[in-house]
Amino acid sequence: MVDQWKAPESGDKSEPSDQQNAKSWKLLEKTLLASVQEQRRARRWGIFFKLLTFAYLFGLLVLFTPILDMDKSASRSSHHTALVELRGVIADQESASADNLVKGLREAFKDPNTKAVVLRINSPGGSPVQSGYVYDEIRRLRAEYPAIKLYAVIADLGASGAYYIASAADEIYADKASLVGSIGVTAAGYGFVGTMEKLGVERRLYTAGEHKTFLDPFSPQKPEETAFWQGVLNTTHQQFIAMVKQGRGDRLKDKEHPELFSGLVWTGEQAKALGLVDGLGSAGYVAREVVGEKELVDFTVQESPFDRFSKRIGASMAERLAMWMGLQGPSLR
Known part of the structure; x- marks a missing residue:
């Protein structure tokens, strides 16, 4: 017996494929x-x-800040x-700006229970302007509180700039290996x-002023402008030397x-022999053995994380880029 193929009748209930796809x-859309x-809920x-x-x-910070201030006041x-x-x-x-350093120094000097002030330094230097501000303020405070x-x-x-500031002190101490x-x-x-x-890039620069672009890293150097800039650096160097001599005197x-002012660095032990420092010792040693009051109370200005973040945001990208590209002023470093 042979099976015969039979076509589906017109009344078959099978569903078309396009409806199944829909x-x-x-279902996939749902x-x-x-x-x-x-x-979104997550x-x-x-x-x-x-x-x-x-x-x-934030609540913890607000809650405990007064307690910390009370502890600091009690220690003073x-x-x-x-x-x-x-x-x-x-x-x-x-953090080592002139504003912060000057504020801390003023608070330290005016505290009625301060017997002496220790400025503990660990810095490669920096801005001659900021260093000069602190140097002048130290000299003023020493005169006001003899x-x-x-x-x-x-x-x-x-x-560099850190030593510039140190030279305004009554005495300088360092570790033998500093x-x-x-x-x-x-x-x-x-x-x-x-x-x-080499890249085939054409520089198009429009200025008013003959030497307006003398620090532009995309323009060739000119001998007269290089000599001028060297004169600026030499003047700043002589100002630095004069302040160090004023602070250190005959020491x-x-x-x-004469190589003292050449930009070289020395160990603390060598610096003592050269008259750059007066003795060897730590902040604790100075407080205990020199001042005679071993208790150290910290008057350093402590910036909150929010303050530091705000300052970083406040420094514009254009300023950072200009410094990176070569438009950077003199630095005592």
Whole structure:
């Protein structure tokens, strides 16, 4: 018996394939929408918990700040040696800015229980302007409070602008292995003229003023402009030397060692022999053995994380780019 093929009748109830596809797409669409909604809910909850955590931490900060201030005030209720930290690059908008250092020094000097002030230094230097501000303020405070001495204590590094500031102190101490000195001025940049020529880049620059572009890294150097800029650096260097000599006086052995102002650095032990420092010792040693008041109370201005973040945002990208491209002023580093 042979099976015969039979075509489906016109009344067959089988569903067309396009309707099946439409149902499948609707089901997939519902699934995707449900997934997106779930992700949105999860994101909202995530944001909520992050805000809740931030509010909690902020509340703790507000709660404990008065307690910390009370502890600090309590520690200042007896005679002490005041401590101010100079740490990092000396520059505006940095922790070692003139504003922060001057504020800390003023608070330290005016405290009625301060027996002496220790300026603890660990810095490669920085802005000659910021360093000059602090130097002048130290000299002013010493004159206003003649009974209170200021001792600069160099830790790992007290170079260039940092030593500029240290030289205003009554005495300078360092560790035997500290690096001290670097009495010089530098200004660095880059030149991209050859690179532009190789890349086939044409420089189009429009200015008013014959020497307006003399620090432009994309333009060739001119001998007269290079000589002018060297004169600026030399003038700044002589100002640096004059302030160091004013602060250190006859203790400097610069006549026997003219290389003192060449930009070289020395160990603390060598610096003592050259008259750059007066003795060897730490901040604790100075407080205990020199001042005679071993308790150190910190008057360093402490910036909050929010303040530091705000300052970073405040420094424009154009300024950073200009410094990187070569438009950077003299630096005591």
